Amino acid sequence: MASIVTTFGSSPPCLAPKFKRRVYSSLTNSTSTSDSDFREVIGGVSSPAKDEERTGTQTLNGRRPLTAQVKNRKKKKEDEFRRECLEPLWDDGYGHENVKDYFKIADDMIRNDDGGPVRWLTPISCGPHLKDSPLLLFLPGSLDGLGIGLILHHKSLGRVFDVWCMHIPVQDRTPFEELVIWVEKTVRSEHDSQPNKPIYLVGDSFGGCLALSIAARNPDIDLVLILANPATSFSRSQLQPVFPLVKVAPDELHVALPYLLSFIMGNPLKMAAVGIKSTVPPSQYYEKIANSLTSLIPYLSSMVDIMPKRTLVWKLKLLETASAYANSRLHAVAAEVLILASGKDSMLPSVDEAWRLFRSLRNCNLRVFKDNGHTLLLEDGVSLLTVIKSTYAYRRSRRHDYVRDFLPFSMSEFKQATAFNGWYQRLAAPVMFSTMKDGTITRGLGGIPEEGPVLVVGYHMLMGLELVPLMEGFLREKKIVLRGLGHPSLFSDFMVTSEKEFSYLNVGLYGAVPVTPNNLFKLLEAKSHVLLYPGGIREALHRKGEEYKLSWPDDPQFVRMAARFGAKIVPFGVIGEDDLVNVVVDSDDVMNIPILGEQLKRYNDERKIESRAAGMRDEVSEPPGHVPLAVPKIPGRVYFLFGNAIETRERKGLLEDKEKAREVYVEIQSEVRRNLMWLMRKRKSDPYRNIIDRALYQSSVDEIPTFDL
Secondary structure (H helix, E strand, O other): OEEEEEOOOOOOHHHOOOOEEOEEEEOOOOOOOOHHHOOOEEOOEEOHHHHHHHHOOOOEOOEOOHHHHHHHHHHHHHHHHHHHOOOOOEOOOOOOOOHHHHHHHHHHHHHOOOOOOOEEEEEHHHOOOOOOOOEEEEEOOOOOOOOOOOHHHHHHHHHHOEEEEEEOOOOOOOOHHHHHHHHHHHHHHHHHHOOOOOEEEEEEOHHHHHHHHHHHHOOOOOEEEEEEOOHHHHHHOOOOOOHHHHHHOOHHHHOOHHHHHHHHOOOHHHHHOOOOOOOOOHHHHHHHHHHHHHHHHHHHHHHHHHOOHHHHHHHHHHHHHHHHHHHOOHHHOOOEEEEEEEOOOOOOOHHHHHHHHHHHOOOEEEEEEOOOOOOHHHOOOOOHHHHHHHOOOOOOOOOOOOOOOOOOOEHHHHHHHHHHOHHHHHHHOOEEEEEOOOOOEEEOOOOOOOOOOEEEEEOOOHHHOOHHHHHHHHHHHHOOOEEEEEOHHHHOOOOOEOHHHHHOOOHHHHOOEEOOHHHHHHHHHOOOEEEEOOOHHHHHOOOOOOOOOOOOOOOOHHHHHHHHOOOEEEEEEEEOHHHOEEEEEOHHHHHOOHHHHHHHHHHHHHHHHHHHHOOOOHHHHOOOOOOOEEEEOOOOOOEEEEOOOEEOOOOOOOOOOHHHHHHHHHHHHHHHHHHHHHHHHHHHHOOOOOHHHHHHHHOOOOOOOOOOO
């Protein structure tokens, strides 16, 4: 079910008529709306009497029974707990609602339209949001205007944002300047009430012009703009010669408009694919796509109601005004901006326009989705929350905090990530072992402590080949987010095309943070499971012949930090890089090349100076300029062994006595080496170490066995 509630109480007082409004509800098995689908709200607050009728709670002399009070208190505590945390692999609801639901709700909204003014809608499907969630205002495209263009993302965004959607009734004729002032009043009112929190403006097409205009007029307010194919390029639209014909076309031809726009506005295949699992056999997948496309056709006629001829002519004029207004004020935009551009936008030159805005705006980031159409937010393969997380755009205060603002993997994100990285899992067939308290070694992660803080310390394979199976293994088996400490260069921005190509290779999405003492302190304080590689980038980009050699600095500071919080330290070893690749050219070889070596040395020296100026220690400040050249081999297998947890709480004097801390540090090193040696010895007896043997065996069973323990 998809539902929308009109909320006036959150709007500025001068724009909030205090009278009853209704919830528009669209059932998946019905296109009509019955009286039972409505719930009265006054000023955005539910009527108590209606709430009691809905929950079935009886009253006695105006007071609720004791059992009801106890249940309500218990439910309130549970709701408060859910508001304060987001569990790993939470249900983000992506794919539960699709374009058909969009048309059903649109039909309900139009038929029940009271002719009222522009207003804010809060989707019921968003549910309760986390404590301290920022406000998100959705500004729709003018060719829609109903405010339900985020329907695919309501549940996911609603958990981490306070979502308001702008609704422009079909017959509304509010000029663009007045729309700017109306939204601006809401922005200023919310900023005055919570000045230290950002306000997100998600602008779709026309809404992008509106968002830019508001940002230009309010440079002193902390705004984050997310613009999906902004219509600032309207004057250069591919359809510009066609628009004048709309004004003079007879009404009879207007009936055919929805079917024309369905192929121009978006990618029909992408719209039809929402909610269809890509893991099903290809024949079934395309059969479901075809059925979904066929089922969409009857709903296209409702676009005539959304865009009657007079309304369409008005909205085209509105687009022209909005584009000119926003473009004339780009120089004044100081807000953080993220632009999402579609590579197959048939209405606007969105990619070219995105690059123009990228060069014009002060603080702008850009992502291109090469296979999507104009209606990007209604198409498959684009999870708006995943995009926001992957670009580090989500924050609850003025500055992004890698620890506090982290949002764990949702279930749909985890499925997408495992599907995207599935090729590596099939090639490397990772197998994990852990050590129980009594010293026995068992397959799986049963020996990993459930409760944090836990510091997982180990060997870094070449180019971090172990990271993906390690983090996914903890999520899959333990539902634990392993918060890695990574080199700052891993968090610098980079440009790629399509969401999957950058999202699921992004270490921040998995919970990694830049390696700093402050971040380690905050993670341990939050009782997290933290992944630390003392060897750092030097170990991950090692030279030829240095496989499984620890390159740890002589610095036991992390031991003392762990002792401060009584953290358990779990040493681990991992092998298998020599089964996957051969290093043929390392940094020493590159440095011996006359011209290239000098340039590389100069570049690295400059980066070191910058890193040390930023306060990084020497082992962290070493730049990643020594990427070795490796060639693949016939794949072997990757093995992990996690040793017994070292209890720092039971070790006296670790925090004050550096020598005792050094003893534990040496103990951890020795344990990691023992784990490596044990794995190298045991893998010789693994009958399925070779990929060919595994492939033959896997054709008949799900889990591939390994050596005897």
